Every structure is written in C-alpha cells, then in structure tokens.
Amino acid sequence: MSERSNEAGTVGKALNVLDQVAAFDRPVKFSELLESSEYPKATLYRLLKTLLQQGMIAHDDSSGAYTLGVRLVRLAHQAWRTSSLAPVARPYIDALSLEIGETVHLAQLDHAQVLYVDKRNAAVPIEMYSQAGKVGPVYCTGVGKAMLAWSPVPEQTRIIEQQSYHRFTDNTLTSRKALRSELEIICSRGHAFDNEEHEPGIICVALPILSQSGQVLGGLSVTSTTARHTLESLAQLVPHMKTAVGRIAEDAESWRFPEQIRERA
Amino acid sequence: MSERSNEAGTVGKALNVLDQVAAFDRPVKFSELLESSEYPKATLYRLLKTLLQQGMIAHDDSSGAYTLGVRLVRLAHQAWRTSSLAPVARPYIDALSLEIGETVHLAQLDHAQVLYVDKRNAAVPIEMYSQAGKVGPVYCTGVGKAMLAWSPVPEQTRIIEQQSYHRFTDNTLTSRKALRSELEIICSRGHAFDNEEHEPGIICVALPILSQSGQVLGGLSVTSTTARHTLESLAQLVPHMKTAVGRIAEDAESWRFPEQIRERA
DNA sequence: CTAGGAAGTTTCAAATAGTGAAACTTGGTT
DNA sequence: AACCAAGTTTCACTATTTGAAACTTCCTAG
Numbered sequence: 001m002s003e004r005s006n007e008a009g010t011v012g013k014a015l016n017v018l019d020q021v022a023a024f025d026r027p028v029k030f031s032e033l034l035e036s037s038e039y040p041k042a043t044l045y046r047l048l049k050t051l052l053q054q055g056m057i058a059h060d061d062s063s064g065a066y067t068l069g070v071r072l073v074r075l076a077h078q079a080w081r082t083s084s085l086a087p088v089a090r091p092y093i094d095a096l097s098l099e100i101g102e103t104v105h106l107a108q109l110d111h112a113q114v115l116y117v118d119k120r121n122a123a124v125p126i127e128m129y130s131q132a133g134k135v136g137p138v139y140c141t142g143v144g145k146a147m148l149a150w151s152p153v154p155e156q157t158r159i160i161e162q163q164s165y166h167r168f169t170d171n172t173l174t175s176r177k178a179l180r181s182e183l184e185i186i187c188s189r190g191h192a193f194d195n196e197e198h199e200p201g202i203i204c205v206a207l208p209i210l211s212q213s214g215q216v217l218g219g220l221s222v223t224s225t226t227a228r229h230t231l232e233s234l235a236q237l238v239p240h241m242k243t244a245v246g247r248i249a250e251d252a253e254s255w256r257f258p259e260q261i262r263e264r265a
Numbered sequence: 266m267s268e269r270s271n272e273a274g275t276v277g278k279a280l281n282v283l284d285q286v287a288a289f290d291r292p293v294k295f296s297e298l299l300e301s302s303e304y305p306k307a308t309l310y311r312l313l314k315t316l317l318q319q320g321m322i323a324h325d326d327s328s329g330a331y332t333l334g335v336r337l338v339r340l341a342h343q344a345w346r347t348s349s350l351a352p353v354a355r356p357y358i359d360a361l362s363l364e365i366g367e368t369v370h371l372a373q374l375d376h377a378q379v380l381y382v383d384k385r386n387a388a389v390p391i392e393m394y395s396q397a398g399k400v401g402p403v404y405c406t407g408v409g410k411a412m413l414a415w416s417p418v419p420e421q422t423r424i425i426e427q428q429s430y431h432r433f434t435d436n437t438l439t440s441r442k443a444l445r446s447e448l449e450i451i452c453s454r455g456h457a458f459d460n461e462e463h464e465p466g467i468i469c470v471a472l473p474i475l476s477q478s479g480q481v482l483g484g485l486s487v488t489s490t491t492a493r494h495t496l497e498s499l500a501q502l503v504p505h506m507k508t509a510v511g512r513i514a515e516d517a518e519s520w521r522f523p524e525q526i527r528e529r530a
Numbered sequence: 531c532t533a534g535g536a537a538g539t540t541t542c543a544a545a546t547a548g549t550g551a552a553a554c555t556t557g558g559t560t
Numbered sequence: 561a562a563c564c565a566a567g568t569t570t571c572a573c574t575a576t577t578t579g580a581a582a583c584t585t586c587c588t589a590g
Contacts, residue, residue: 009547010577011279011315022343031537040579045539050276055376064538068344070375073382074400076341078287079333110335111320117338135339213327274576275548296566305550310568329567532590539584546577555568560561 010047013039017047018068021057027065084108085209085218086118088251092244093120093220100222100237102229105204107143108218109151110135112162114144117218139163139179140172142194142206143219149186150208150216156183171197191238193231194221201226205234207245209252217252220245275312278304282312283333286322292330350474350483351383353516357509358385358485365487365502367494370469372408373483374416375400377427379409382483404428404444405437407459407471408484414451415473415481421448436462456503458496459486466491470499472510474517482517485510 020037021028030048037044048066051057055071081087089106097104097120106118114136138144138159148159165174173179186192194204206221222237285302286293295313302309313331316322320336345351354371362369362385371383379401403409403424413424430439438444451457459469471486487502 009315010275011312012319014276015319015321018340022340025343029537034537041538042540042579042581043577046577047276049539050274054277054280056280068340070344070373070380070382072337072341072344074375074380075283075287075333076337076344077399078290079335079337079341082287082291082332084335084338108335110339115335115339117335134342278548294566299566306567307550307552307569308548311548314568534587534589536587537585539582541582542578542580544578547574548576549572549574551571553568553570556566557564558566559564 013043014047014051017044018051018056021051021066022068027060027063027067029063029065033066080117084117085248085252089118089209089218089220089244089248092247093118096220096222096240096244097121100240102237103223105143105221105223106218107136107141107147107221109138109147109159109216112138112159114138114141114147114219116143137163137166137198139165140168140194140197142192142204142221142223145179145182145186145194146192146206146208146221147216147219149183149192150210150214168198169196169200171195173197191235191241193234194223195231196226203229203231203234205231205237205241207238207241209245209249211249211253217249220248278308279312279316282309283316283321286316286331287333292325292328292332294328294330298331345382350513350517354383354474354483354485354509354513357512357516358383361485361487361505361509362386365505367502368488370408370486370488371483372401372406372412372486374403374412374424374481377403377424379403379406379412379484402428402431402463404430405433405459405462407457407469407486407488410444410447410451410459411457411471411473411486412481412484414448414457415475415479433463434461434465436460438462456500456506458499459488460496461491468494468496468499470496470502470506472503472506474510474514476514476518482514485513 017033017037017039020033024032030045033048034041034044039047048057051069052059052066055069058067058069059065060067085106085108093104093106104120105116107114107116109115116134116136136144138148148156151159160176160179163176163179165176165179166172167174173182190207192206194202194206196203202223203226204221204223206219208216209218209220211217220241222234222241224234282298282302282304285298289297295310298313299306299309304312313322313324316334317324317331320334323332323334324330325332350371350373358369358371369385370381372379372381374380381399381401401409403413413421416424425441425444428441428444430441430444431437432439438447455472457471459467459471461468467488468491469486469488471484473481474483474485476482485506487499487506489499
C-alpha cells in the first residue's frame with residue numbers, strides 16, 4: 001500500500017511483517033510476502049520465523065501459508081478492554097441506539113486512521129467483532145472529521161498531511177484546504193456531518209468525545225440513509241448524543257484511578 | 266506468573282514486554298513494569314519506547330501510565346477473521362444455541378491454554394468481544410480436555426507437562442496421571458465433560474472439532490449449571506453438537522482454497 | 531526417470547543495532 | 561533549599577542482525 005520504510009529496529013521490521021501478513025486478509029505464502037516486501041529474502045524469512053516462534057503468526061505446513069496467530073487475539077482482547085473506550089461506552093451506546101433506532105458507531109484515532117471500536121445496529125443485533133477493529137479514512141467520515149476538528153494543532157496538521165483525499169463520491173473533500181475549512185465549520189457548529197462523502201446515500205452526524213482537559217478520547221456517530229433522514233433531521237439527535245458523549249467522557253476519566261491502590265496485595 | 270526467560274532476540278523481548286503490559290490489565294507505570302520485569306531499566310525503557318513508537322502500546326502523559334495500543338485491536342480483527350474458526354462457525358453456533366438454549370463456547374488451543382474465540386449465550390444476546398479472547402486452563406475445562414484428547418501425542422505430552430494442576434474445586438483433576446486416564450475415557454466415549462472441575466455448579470459437555478485428516482481445529486462446548494442439568498442430560502445434546510461440529514469442520518476446510526486464484530488482479 | 535527450475539532454507543563474514551551500569555534530569559516532598 | 565524517587569540519556573562493549581550466495585527440496589516437463 002503506502003511507503004513506510006523509515007522504521008528502524010528489528011522490532012519495527014517484525015511488526016511491519018506482521019502488518020503485511022494481516023493486510024492479505026487470508027493465508028499467504030512466503031513468496032507472496034516476499035514479492036510485496038521491502039526486505040530481502042533471508043531477512044523476511046528470519047522475521048517470519050521469529051514471529052512464528054512467538055506465536056504471533058501461524059504456519060500451515062500442508063499449504064505452506066502464514067496466517068495471524070491466536071496470541072494476537074488474546075493480546076487484542078486486553079487491548080480492547082483496557083485501552084479502548086468500548087467497555088466504558090457500551091451501556092450508553094446501547095441506550096442511544098435503542099432510543100434513536102439507528103446505527104451507532106464508536107471510534108478512536110489510530111495514527112491517521114479512524115478505528116471503529118464498537119458498533120450498534122438497531123436492525124441487526126449481533127454483529128460486533130466483525131465491525132470492531134475495522135478502519136476507515138479520517139477525511140470523509142463523520143467521526144473522523146469530528147475527532148480531527150478537536151485534535152491539537154500539531155497532530156491535526158500531521159493527520160491532514162497524511163490523508164489520501166481519494167474521491168469516493170461527488171461530495172468527498174479532496175484537498176487539504178477543503179478539509180481545513182470544513183474542520184473550522186465543524187468546530188463552530190459543534191458537530192460533524194458526513195454528507196454522502198464516503199458512500200452514496202449514507203449520511204451521518206458525529207461528535208467528538210472530549211476529556212475535561214479537552215483531549216480527544218474518541219468519536220461517536222449516528223449513521224442513516226438519505227432515504228430515512230436529512231442532515232437536518234440527524235442534527236436533531238445531537239442533544240441525545242451530547243448526553244451520551246458527556247457520560248462516556250465522565251466514566252472514562254474516573255476509570256483509571258481507583259485500582260492504583262493494590263500495589264502489592 | 267511463569268518463568269519464560271529462554272526467549273532470544275529483541276523481537277521476543279519486545280513481545281514479552283507487551284505481554285507484561287497486557288497482564289496488568291490496567292494502565293501501568295514504568296516503575297511497576299520494572300519491578301516485575303526480568304530486564305534492566307534501560308533495556309525495558311527502550312523496549313517500551315519502541316513499542317510506543319510502533320503504536321503497540323500507548324502512553325498517557327499525565328499519569329505516565331502505559332496501556333495496550335489500538336494497533337492491536339486492528340490486527341486482532343484480522344487475526345480473528347482469518348485464523349480463527351469463529352467466522353466459519355458463527356451460523357452453526359447461532360443455530361445450536363437457539364436450539365438448545367444454553368451457553369455455547371467455541372475455543373481453540375493457544376500454546377498450552379484454551380482460547381475462547383466465540384460464545385453464544387441464549388439469555389444475554391450481546392456479550393461477545395468480552396468473552397472472545399479470554400483464556401482458560403486446558404486440564405479442567407470441557408473444551409480443553411476434548412481438544413487435548415485428540416491432539417497428536419507429542420503436543421499432548423507437552424501440554425500435559427505444562428499444566429499447573431491447581432485445585433479449583435473438589436473435582437479438579439490435580440495430576441498428570443489423573444488427566445491422562447481421563448483423556449483415555451474421553452477418547453473412547455467420544456466427548457468430554459466438565460464435572461464442576463473449574464467452577465462449582467458449572468458443568469459442560471464438549472466435543473473436539475476435527476479436520477478430515479484428524480487434526481484438532483478447535484472445540485465446542487455447551488455449558489450449564491447443576492441446577493438445570495446433569496451430565497447425563499447434557500450428554501443427550503451430543504448428537505446436536507456432532508452435527509454442528511461436522512459442519513464447522515467441513516466449512517473450515519473448504520475455506521482456504523477458493524481465494525488463491527487472484528494472485529495479481 | 532532425470533534435468534531444470536522454482537520455492538524455501540541455511541551459511542558466514544561484515545555491519546549494525548542492542549545492552550546495561552552509571553550518570554543525569556525532572557518534578558515533587560519534607 | 562536540600563533531598564529523593566522516577567524517569568531518561570550516554571557510551572563503550574557485545575551480541576544479534578544482515579543479505580548475497582550457496583544449498584536443499586520438491587515439483588514439472590521432457
């Protein structure tokens with residue numbers, strides 16, 4: 001996909017390879033990896049061997065293909081529990097999705113991408129892990145723009161630089177300049193829209209989840225279709241969302257401290 | 266927890282540190298990690314810095330605490346999709362849990378542990394990622410024993426060696442010998458029970474999911490309480506489970522090949 | 531059946547990146 | 561103001577990593 005060669009250290013390289021295996025999204029053979037790899041054969045081979053030994057990837061001997069290992073699933077379970085907003089936000093987004101009957105997304109920023117960490121869909125109740133963990137672009141999603149709008153300037157600048165500005169629809173913002181002025185509007189308005197910028201017919205309204213100190217913790221959005229809603233009618237949901245966002249932020253902050261006590265039981 | 270110092274290479278060390286951060290299950294400070302770490306201060310510090318730079322962990326500047334990073338959530342999404350049985354098994358365990366109205370677990374072996382990759386609970390519909398990713402002991406769970414019973418001898422031996430044999434209840438098997446004879450019974454009977462060996466009042470029946478070549482792909486269990494079931498009444502569910510297990514195995518095997526075609530579109 | 535070739539694995543001297551004791555910096559406490 | 565603890569950096573020393581090339585399999589076509 002993109003050039004990311006300025007990664008130093010063996011650990012960085014190993015994790016790059018891990019990402020590469022993940023990117024294929026299916027069992028992948030050594031030669032396929034080699035083709036798309038920036039590393040020479042022997043290096044790639046040894047990195048794979050190390051990851052294998054560590055249980056981060058698995059190798060099917062009969063087909064000779066590599067897949068991600070189950071150790072990752074375990075680690076990620078912890079990651080999701082301890083470092084994502086999802087566990088804290090769960091009751092509030094449950095309530096919100098019941099109340100308004102539309103799809104609710106909870107997202108966080110990961111580098112320059114939107115990472116969806118939870119989702120509620122009023123129509124199709126169970127569809128969770130399938131969605132949690134997905135990534136999307138920042139510049140043409142409601143949550144992405146909402147989180148970006150309230151990010152500190154240095155990070156905001158970095159992220160604006162790193163977007164691809166691929167045109168998905170007629171409404172997609174396709175330049176840094178367009179995105180920057182959109183962000184200003186979002187800030188003064190207090191919430192972000194996705195006006196069919198990513199997929200035709202899909203619109204959404206989004207709010208950032210901010211800590212008391214103003215730090216961006218994540219984003220919350222309600223998604224619908226142009227058949228059922230207009231931006232204006234979505235905007236009417238903002239007060240409900242504000243409540244949820246406030247409570248999530250509150251809970252998230254009172255979360256970290258209580259357990260510091262039991263240093264050594 | 267256990268001694269695992271024979272890990273060579275920087276990547277191994279970095280991943281150890283990652284595990285260590287994960288093990289705390291809460292934001293953890295440098296000094297806490299140092300205390301429980303086998304590495305000297307500077308080394309630990311640099312490893313953390315590397316992981317931080319890689320997005321595998323995150324660092325909260327105000328509290329100075331480390332947590333697992335969101336990059337892991339992304340990776341895990343892929344791991345779960347491509348290398349776990351969960352996506353394949355989903356429809357079958359949905360059906361099974363509806364049909365029998367009890368909690369269904371899907372698990373795989375990770376090193377010497379049981380890794381739960383999916384769960385259906387008839388009473389409480391949505392509770393998924395919360396359970397997927399959890400680990401449990403092999404020697405005193407139904408799925409654990411079922412998978413172990415059909416594992417190839419070298420691996421079986423290795424895993425039997427590595428169990429802790431901690432006594433959770435009066436019925437827990439607390440020796441290699443007891444476990445070995447239990448495994449024989451399981452093999453000849455065709456399914457495994459958990460007779461309150463892990464938690465009092467909790468019983469379960471479990472089957473291994475085997476490929477055509479006899480390889481253990483995973484395990485499936487139905488869990489209940491002594492209030493609602495006996496081992497005998499649980500055993501009556503085995504035919505239903507056999508059907509599900511057979512279909513899961515079938516689907517899992519016809520899964521890997523179709524997509525090999527599009528090498529370079 | 532065997533020559534040719536592609537895919538995967540190992541070797542080894544050179545080069546690089548990792549190590550950790552100790553010194554230093556920072557921020558908070560008596 | 562002096563002290564202390566937590567976190568960060570330095571630097572000479574070492575061990576690991578590197579990658580071209582050689583080697584081993586194992587498959588395929590003649």
